[in-house]
Amino acid sequence: MIPCKPASEHPPEWKKLFADSYVGLKSLNNYYQNTDLNPQLLNDINTLFPIQLTQELFNTHQADGAVLKQYLPSEHELKDPPGYNSNPVGDIEATQLPGVIKKYRHRVLLITSNTCPVHCRYCFRKNFPYPDSSPKKHMFEKALAFCEQDTSVNEIILSGGDPLSLEDAMLAYLFKSIENIKHIKTIRLHTKYPSIFPQRITPELLDVLNNSSLNKVCVFHINHPDEVTAKFCEAAQKIKHTNTTTLNQSVLLNQINNNAQTLIKLSHKLFNAGVLPYYLHMLDNAKGTHHFHVAYDEALAIVSKMKSHLPGYLVPKLAREIAGEDSKIY
Numbered sequence: 001m002i003p004c005k006p007a008s009e010h011p012p013e014w015k016k017l018f019a020d021s022y023v024g025l026k027s028l029n030n031y032y033q034n035t036d037l038n039p040q041l042l043n044d045i046n047t048l049f050p051i052q053l054t055q056e057l058f059n060t061h062q063a064d065g066a067v068l069k070q071y072l073p074s075e076h077e078l079k080d081p082p083g084y085n086s087n088p089v090g091d092i093e094a095t096q097l098p099g100v101i102k103k104y105r106h107r108v109l110l111i112t113s114n115t116c117p118v119h120c121r122y123c124f125r126k127n128f129p130y131p132d133s134s135p136k137k138h139m140f141e142k143a144l145a146f147c148e149q150d151t152s153v154n155e156i157i158l159s160g161g162d163p164l165s166l167e168d169a170m171l172a173y174l175f176k177s178i179e180n181i182k183h184i185k186t187i188r189l190h191t192k193y194p195s196i197f198p199q200r201i202t203p204e205l206l207d208v209l210n211n212s213s214l215n216k217v218c219v220f221h222i223n224h225p226d227e228v229t230a231k232f233c234e235a236a237q238k239i240k241h242t243n244t245t246t247l248n249q250s251v252l253l254n255q256i257n258n259n260a261q262t263l264i265k266l267s268h269k270l271f272n273a274g275v276l277p278y279y280l281h282m283l284d285n286a287k288g289t290h291h292f293h294v295a296y297d298e299a300l301a302i303v304s305k306m307k308s309h310l311p312g313y314l315v316p317k318l319a320r321e322i323a324g325e326d327s328k329i330y
Protein backbone atom coordinates (compact mmCIF):
# COMPACT_ATOMS: atom_id res chain seq x y z
CA MET A 1 0.00 0.00 0.00
CA ILE A 2 1.37 3.42 -0.93
CA PRO A 3 1.32 5.81 2.06
CA CYS A 4 -1.08 8.69 1.60
CA LYS A 5 0.55 12.10 1.11
CA PRO A 6 -0.41 15.04 3.31
CA ALA A 7 -2.34 17.88 1.62
CA SER A 8 -0.08 20.52 0.10
CA GLU A 9 0.65 23.56 2.23
CA HIS A 10 0.32 25.81 -0.81
CA PRO A 11 -3.00 25.35 -2.60
CA PRO A 12 -2.66 25.09 -6.39
CA GLU A 13 -3.54 28.10 -8.56
CA TRP A 14 -6.84 26.61 -9.75
CA LYS A 15 -8.02 26.31 -6.17
CA LYS A 16 -7.38 29.97 -5.46
CA LEU A 17 -9.10 30.98 -8.70
CA PHE A 18 -12.02 28.76 -7.85
CA ALA A 19 -12.36 30.15 -4.32
CA ASP A 20 -12.52 33.66 -5.82
CA SER A 21 -15.16 32.61 -8.34
CA TYR A 22 -17.48 30.94 -5.86
CA VAL A 23 -20.63 32.72 -4.74
CA GLY A 24 -23.01 31.71 -2.00
CA LEU A 25 -26.16 33.08 -0.52
CA LYS A 26 -24.59 36.22 0.93
CA SER A 27 -23.21 37.32 -2.41
CA LEU A 28 -26.57 36.79 -4.09
CA ASN A 29 -28.56 38.90 -1.65
CA ASN A 30 -29.21 41.70 -4.13
CA TYR A 31 -30.68 39.30 -6.64
CA TYR A 32 -33.02 37.74 -4.09
CA GLN A 33 -34.40 41.12 -3.06
CA ASN A 34 -36.42 41.06 -6.27
CA THR A 35 -37.81 37.55 -5.85
CA ASP A 36 -40.59 35.89 -3.87
CA LEU A 37 -38.05 34.22 -1.63
CA ASN A 38 -37.92 36.10 1.66
CA PRO A 39 -34.74 36.02 3.74
CA GLN A 40 -36.16 33.45 6.19
CA LEU A 41 -37.11 31.04 3.38
CA LEU A 42 -33.73 31.48 1.77
CA ASN A 43 -32.01 30.84 5.04
CA ASP A 44 -34.06 27.66 5.57
CA ILE A 45 -33.21 26.40 2.07
CA ASN A 46 -29.57 27.31 2.52
CA THR A 47 -29.45 25.44 5.83
CA LEU A 48 -30.75 22.26 4.20
CA PHE A 49 -28.38 22.46 1.23
CA PRO A 50 -26.15 25.53 0.80
CA ILE A 51 -26.65 27.67 -2.29
CA GLN A 52 -23.38 27.75 -4.18
CA LEU A 53 -22.47 28.50 -7.77
CA THR A 54 -19.82 30.40 -9.67
CA GLN A 55 -20.03 34.07 -10.52
CA GLU A 56 -19.45 33.16 -14.16
CA LEU A 57 -22.52 30.93 -14.22
CA PHE A 58 -24.55 33.65 -12.60
CA ASN A 59 -23.33 36.32 -15.01
CA THR A 60 -23.65 34.20 -18.17
CA HIS A 61 -27.17 32.82 -17.85
CA GLN A 62 -30.64 34.24 -17.29
CA ALA A 63 -31.87 33.63 -13.75
CA ASP A 64 -35.12 32.12 -15.04
CA GLY A 65 -33.34 30.13 -17.78
CA ALA A 66 -32.82 26.38 -17.86
CA VAL A 67 -29.18 26.45 -16.81
CA LEU A 68 -29.40 28.63 -13.70
CA LYS A 69 -32.70 27.11 -12.54
CA GLN A 70 -30.70 23.96 -11.77
CA TYR A 71 -28.55 25.87 -9.30
CA LEU A 72 -30.78 28.59 -7.83
CA PRO A 73 -33.03 27.83 -4.87
CA SER A 74 -36.77 27.37 -4.96
CA GLU A 75 -39.32 27.48 -2.17
CA HIS A 76 -40.47 24.05 -3.43
CA GLU A 77 -37.36 22.57 -1.81
CA LEU A 78 -39.08 23.00 1.56
CA LYS A 79 -42.36 21.31 0.59
CA ASP A 80 -41.82 17.61 0.06
CA PRO A 81 -44.73 15.41 -0.96
CA PRO A 82 -44.78 11.85 0.47
CA GLY A 83 -42.13 9.53 -0.93
CA TYR A 84 -39.22 11.98 -0.98
CA ASN A 85 -36.52 11.11 1.51
CA SER A 86 -32.88 11.62 2.47
CA ASN A 87 -31.63 8.24 1.22
CA PRO A 88 -33.36 7.81 -2.14
CA VAL A 89 -31.06 5.26 -3.78
CA GLY A 90 -29.98 3.17 -0.80
CA ASP A 91 -26.49 4.67 -0.43
CA ILE A 92 -26.61 4.19 3.33
CA GLU A 93 -27.39 0.44 3.15
CA ALA A 94 -24.75 -0.06 0.46
CA THR A 95 -21.99 1.66 2.47
CA GLN A 96 -19.37 -0.96 3.37
CA LEU A 97 -17.20 1.40 5.40
CA PRO A 98 -17.12 5.20 5.55
CA GLY A 99 -16.82 6.53 2.00
CA VAL A 100 -17.04 3.12 0.31
CA ILE A 101 -20.29 2.20 -1.46
CA LYS A 102 -20.75 -1.15 -3.16
CA LYS A 103 -24.10 -1.65 -4.85
CA TYR A 104 -23.23 -3.59 -7.93
CA ARG A 105 -21.13 -6.66 -8.54
CA HIS A 106 -17.59 -5.83 -9.75
CA ARG A 107 -17.79 -2.07 -9.01
CA VAL A 108 -16.99 0.01 -5.94
CA LEU A 109 -17.74 3.71 -5.59
CA LEU A 110 -15.49 5.87 -3.41
CA ILE A 111 -16.81 9.10 -1.90
CA THR A 112 -13.61 11.01 -2.50
CA SER A 113 -14.77 14.49 -1.56
CA ASN A 114 -17.68 16.35 -0.02
CA THR A 115 -17.13 19.36 -2.30
CA CYS A 116 -18.66 20.12 -5.70
CA PRO A 117 -18.03 23.00 -8.11
CA VAL A 118 -21.71 23.89 -7.86
CA HIS A 119 -24.67 22.77 -5.76
CA CYS A 120 -27.31 21.27 -8.04
CA ARG A 121 -30.71 21.70 -6.43
CA TYR A 122 -31.85 18.31 -7.81
CA CYS A 123 -28.88 16.45 -6.31
CA PHE A 124 -29.65 12.90 -5.17
CA ARG A 125 -26.96 13.21 -2.50
CA LYS A 126 -28.08 16.61 -1.20
CA ASN A 127 -28.90 14.98 2.16
CA PHE A 128 -25.97 12.55 2.20
CA PRO A 129 -24.08 12.53 5.52
CA TYR A 130 -20.81 13.69 3.99
CA PRO A 131 -19.07 14.69 7.22
CA ASP A 132 -19.22 11.04 8.29
CA SER A 133 -18.33 9.53 4.95
CA SER A 134 -16.00 11.79 3.03
CA PRO A 135 -12.65 10.02 3.40
CA LYS A 136 -9.86 11.84 5.08
CA LYS A 137 -6.41 10.77 3.96
CA HIS A 138 -6.17 7.83 6.31
CA MET A 139 -9.65 6.75 5.18
CA PHE A 140 -8.47 6.42 1.58
CA GLU A 141 -6.00 3.81 2.75
CA LYS A 142 -8.78 1.80 4.39
CA ALA A 143 -10.99 2.19 1.31
CA LEU A 144 -8.19 0.96 -0.94
CA ALA A 145 -7.50 -1.97 1.39
CA PHE A 146 -11.18 -2.92 1.06
CA CYS A 147 -10.89 -2.87 -2.75
CA GLU A 148 -7.70 -4.93 -2.59
CA GLN A 149 -9.36 -7.61 -0.46
CA ASP A 150 -12.48 -7.87 -2.62
CA THR A 151 -11.15 -9.61 -5.72
CA SER A 152 -14.58 -9.50 -7.38
CA VAL A 153 -14.09 -5.76 -8.00
CA ASN A 154 -12.66 -4.74 -11.38
CA GLU A 155 -13.71 -1.08 -11.53
CA ILE A 156 -13.40 1.78 -9.05
CA ILE A 157 -15.57 4.85 -9.42
CA LEU A 158 -14.31 8.11 -7.93
CA SER A 159 -17.35 10.11 -7.00
CA GLY A 160 -18.49 12.44 -4.25
CA GLY A 161 -19.03 15.30 -4.18
CA ASP A 162 -16.70 15.73 -7.10
CA PRO A 163 -13.38 13.85 -7.22
CA LEU A 164 -11.73 16.72 -9.08
CA SER A 165 -12.14 18.77 -5.90
CA LEU A 166 -9.09 16.78 -4.74
CA GLU A 167 -5.68 18.20 -5.50
CA ASP A 168 -3.75 16.56 -8.32
CA ALA A 169 -1.17 15.04 -5.95
CA MET A 170 -3.96 13.22 -4.11
CA LEU A 171 -5.49 12.04 -7.39
CA ALA A 172 -2.05 10.81 -8.49
CA TYR A 173 -1.81 8.87 -5.21
CA LEU A 174 -5.24 7.30 -5.77
CA PHE A 175 -4.49 6.38 -9.38
CA LYS A 176 -1.13 4.84 -8.47
CA SER A 177 -2.58 2.90 -5.55
CA ILE A 178 -5.42 1.57 -7.67
CA GLU A 179 -3.00 0.55 -10.41
CA ASN A 180 -1.20 -1.55 -7.81
CA ILE A 181 -4.34 -3.61 -7.19
CA LYS A 182 -4.05 -6.31 -9.82
CA HIS A 183 -7.74 -7.11 -10.23
CA ILE A 184 -8.74 -3.48 -10.81
CA LYS A 185 -8.76 -2.74 -14.54
CA THR A 186 -10.79 0.45 -14.82
CA ILE A 187 -11.03 3.76 -13.01
CA ARG A 188 -14.00 6.02 -13.58
CA LEU A 189 -14.37 9.67 -12.60
CA HIS A 190 -17.70 11.45 -12.34
CA THR A 191 -17.28 15.20 -12.55
CA LYS A 192 -19.02 18.49 -13.19
CA TYR A 193 -15.86 20.61 -13.18
CA PRO A 194 -15.29 20.73 -16.97
CA SER A 195 -18.66 22.41 -17.53
CA ILE A 196 -18.62 24.62 -14.41
CA PHE A 197 -14.95 25.47 -13.88
CA PRO A 198 -12.89 24.13 -16.82
CA GLN A 199 -9.73 25.76 -15.43
CA ARG A 200 -9.63 22.71 -13.15
CA ILE A 201 -8.31 20.63 -16.07
CA THR A 202 -4.69 21.42 -15.27
CA PRO A 203 -1.58 20.02 -17.00
CA GLU A 204 -0.88 18.12 -13.75
CA LEU A 205 -4.31 16.47 -13.86
CA LEU A 206 -3.78 15.53 -17.51
CA ASP A 207 -0.43 14.01 -16.51
CA VAL A 208 -2.19 11.84 -13.93
CA LEU A 209 -4.53 10.57 -16.64
CA ASN A 210 -1.83 10.23 -19.26
CA ASN A 211 0.47 8.29 -16.97
CA SER A 212 -2.08 5.75 -15.84
CA SER A 213 -2.08 2.23 -17.22
CA LEU A 214 -5.72 1.69 -16.16
CA ASN A 215 -8.69 1.91 -18.47
CA LYS A 216 -9.99 5.42 -17.80
CA VAL A 217 -13.54 6.68 -18.09
CA CYS A 218 -14.64 10.23 -17.37
CA VAL A 219 -18.37 10.86 -17.04
CA PHE A 220 -19.50 14.48 -17.28
CA HIS A 221 -22.78 15.66 -15.78
CA ILE A 222 -24.45 18.00 -18.25
CA ASN A 223 -28.20 18.42 -18.55
CA HIS A 224 -28.71 21.22 -21.04
CA PRO A 225 -27.09 22.12 -24.39
CA ASP A 226 -26.28 25.65 -23.20
CA GLU A 227 -23.83 24.07 -20.75
CA VAL A 228 -21.77 22.69 -23.64
CA THR A 229 -19.67 25.84 -24.02
CA ALA A 230 -16.46 26.37 -26.01
CA LYS A 231 -14.50 26.17 -22.75
CA PHE A 232 -16.15 22.88 -21.83
CA CYS A 233 -15.39 21.46 -25.29
CA GLU A 234 -11.73 22.41 -24.93
CA ALA A 235 -11.55 20.77 -21.49
CA ALA A 236 -13.33 17.62 -22.73
CA GLN A 237 -10.93 17.35 -25.68
CA LYS A 238 -7.92 17.60 -23.38
CA ILE A 239 -9.28 14.77 -21.25
CA LYS A 240 -10.13 12.67 -24.29
CA HIS A 241 -6.59 13.08 -25.61
CA THR A 242 -5.27 11.30 -22.52
CA ASN A 243 -6.84 8.14 -23.94
CA THR A 244 -9.80 8.49 -21.58
CA THR A 245 -13.29 7.46 -22.69
CA THR A 246 -15.53 10.51 -22.31
CA LEU A 247 -19.24 10.08 -21.60
CA ASN A 248 -22.05 12.24 -20.30
CA GLN A 249 -24.93 11.51 -18.01
CA SER A 250 -27.95 13.77 -17.62
CA VAL A 251 -30.88 13.89 -15.26
CA LEU A 252 -34.30 14.44 -16.82
CA LEU A 253 -35.55 17.59 -15.11
CA ASN A 254 -38.88 19.36 -15.26
CA GLN A 255 -38.62 22.79 -16.95
CA ILE A 256 -34.93 22.25 -17.65
CA ASN A 257 -34.58 19.59 -20.32
CA ASN A 258 -37.86 17.64 -20.47
CA ASN A 259 -38.38 17.97 -24.19
CA ALA A 260 -36.92 15.96 -27.02
CA GLN A 261 -35.58 18.94 -28.99
CA THR A 262 -33.44 20.12 -26.06
CA LEU A 263 -32.00 16.65 -25.51
CA ILE A 264 -31.42 16.05 -29.22
CA LYS A 265 -29.46 19.30 -29.36
CA LEU A 266 -27.54 18.22 -26.26
CA SER A 267 -26.57 14.89 -27.86
CA HIS A 268 -25.32 16.64 -31.00
CA LYS A 269 -23.30 19.21 -29.08
CA LEU A 270 -21.76 16.54 -26.85
CA PHE A 271 -20.81 14.45 -29.87
CA ASN A 272 -19.12 17.47 -31.46
CA ALA A 273 -17.08 17.72 -28.26
CA GLY A 274 -16.08 14.05 -28.52
CA VAL A 275 -18.46 12.95 -25.76
CA LEU A 276 -21.09 10.22 -25.99
CA PRO A 277 -24.41 10.48 -24.14
CA TYR A 278 -24.54 7.60 -21.68
CA TYR A 279 -27.46 7.79 -19.24
CA LEU A 280 -30.57 9.93 -19.02
CA HIS A 281 -31.51 9.41 -15.37
CA MET A 282 -34.97 9.66 -13.95
CA LEU A 283 -34.88 11.97 -10.94
CA ASP A 284 -34.18 10.19 -7.66
CA ASN A 285 -36.69 11.01 -4.94
CA ALA A 286 -34.35 13.03 -2.74
CA LYS A 287 -35.89 15.45 -0.27
CA GLY A 288 -36.29 18.91 -1.74
CA THR A 289 -36.24 17.90 -5.40
CA HIS A 290 -39.84 17.07 -6.32
CA HIS A 291 -40.31 20.22 -8.44
CA PHE A 292 -37.86 18.68 -10.94
CA HIS A 293 -39.85 15.44 -11.25
CA VAL A 294 -40.85 14.18 -14.73
CA ALA A 295 -43.37 11.33 -15.03
CA TYR A 296 -42.02 8.06 -16.44
CA ASP A 297 -44.57 8.04 -19.29
CA GLU A 298 -43.42 11.50 -20.34
CA ALA A 299 -39.80 10.32 -20.18
CA LEU A 300 -40.57 7.34 -22.41
CA ALA A 301 -42.29 9.61 -24.96
CA ILE A 302 -39.28 11.99 -24.98
CA VAL A 303 -36.81 9.16 -25.55
CA SER A 304 -39.02 7.65 -28.25
CA LYS A 305 -38.91 10.98 -30.11
CA MET A 306 -35.15 11.18 -29.63
CA LYS A 307 -34.78 7.73 -31.21
CA SER A 308 -36.61 8.91 -34.31
CA HIS A 309 -34.14 11.82 -34.76
CA LEU A 310 -30.80 10.42 -33.64
CA PRO A 311 -28.52 7.49 -34.44
CA GLY A 312 -28.58 4.91 -31.65
CA TYR A 313 -25.17 5.95 -30.30
CA LEU A 314 -26.51 9.42 -29.52
CA VAL A 315 -29.57 8.23 -27.59
CA PRO A 316 -28.77 7.95 -23.86
CA LYS A 317 -30.23 5.02 -21.92
CA LEU A 318 -33.21 6.08 -19.85
CA ALA A 319 -32.23 4.78 -16.41
CA ARG A 320 -33.84 4.49 -13.00
CA GLU A 321 -32.02 3.61 -9.84
CA ILE A 322 -33.97 1.54 -7.33
CA ALA A 323 -32.45 0.85 -3.92
CA GLY A 324 -31.45 -2.78 -3.49
CA GLU A 325 -31.53 -3.69 -7.22
CA ASP A 326 -28.37 -5.26 -8.62
CA SER A 327 -28.18 -2.83 -11.56
CA LYS A 328 -29.79 0.35 -12.79
CA ILE A 329 -33.12 -0.28 -14.52
CA TYR A 330 -33.17 0.66 -18.19
Ligand code: SF4
Pocket residue numbers: 115116117118119120122123124125126160161162192221
Ligand atom coordinates in the same frame (compact mmCIF):
# COMPACT_ATOMS: atom_id res chain seq x y z
S1 SF4 B 1 -22.19 17.94 -8.77
FE1 SF4 B 1 -23.25 15.97 -8.44
S2 SF4 B 1 -22.91 15.49 -6.26
FE2 SF4 B 1 -22.45 17.69 -6.57
S3 SF4 B 1 -24.35 18.80 -6.11
FE3 SF4 B 1 -24.33 18.40 -8.32
S4 SF4 B 1 -25.43 16.46 -8.57
FE4 SF4 B 1 -24.85 16.63 -6.41
